[in-house]
Amino acid sequence: MTRSSTAVASAFRLLGAVALCFSAAAIGSAATLPAIPTWYAGLDKPAFTPPNAVFGPVWTLLYLLMALVLWRLFEAPAGPARRRALTAFLVQLVLNAAWSVAFFGLHSPAAGLAVILPLWLAIAWTIAAARPVVGRWSLALAPYLAWVSYAVALNVGVLLLND
Template sequence: MTAPLRPARPAWRSPRSLLILAGALALSLAASQLGSAVTVPNLPWYDGLAKPSFNPPKLAFPIAWTILYALMAVSLWRVAVIGEGAARRRALTAYAVQFALNVAWSFAFFGAQNPGLGLGVILALLAAIVWTILTFRSIDGLAAGLLHPYLAWVAFATALNASILFLN
């Protein structure tokens, strides 16, 4: 009787894996830079808006997003290395959709100076993050779990966006 085959452990330190990690980190950095490029010039507009009492201090945003983009990159890396076939394609598609919506929100809210448009984009982003978590979970539970803080922050940002729309 032969022992059951165990799946091979991913070669996390292989050149291919490290290249995927570098790409995931570069993608997160690019999204961060795009968001900053449209947000920073529009901060005077944002400062003039009425905001709810739960609006965090300005310093919270870059700290939170730095951490979240790093978690997103590691999550993407794990799925890209571990995933195979159609499951990986579905997961990467979900990730691409939520990632595009993530960047689009900055352009809608800050670039267009339109909290209503921002709210529409962020609601779609919330749904896309949930979709991404579900598709990632089918490949790697840790990768899915790394996206939970991102989901929580975007849910908070949705409440903030909605409040700003209501107050202005």
């Protein structure tokens, strides 16, 4: 392959990673946005709940970071370690979209909690599995893990405040 064809292939892998991650975001948004002014607005929320305007920019940044890690995984040489890391990544991405459907789509903080706890574990698994493949790039998922840790606390708070 020539240098320019390698760069083009890499750019297509980057676009694919962005498309895949933002497809999960679109699924989550489709479940979330209709519920915010209606069901979610009527819930009692913990005092540490941020304003609704914070969620969009934070999630946009997190999906971009996810896409960068996925792109680096796509760029890595094939092999069992890469396959494990990609599997972990796809599991966490499916759980990511599923949380929005469970919490907002089903209007169920309990279902949300049943999804977000495995999501947290899957993100940690992804970071650990990606580390041998992409090195420090795996740490680009650390803010995502931190945010989901915070989201666990919010989910539990909403569940406890809204029997």
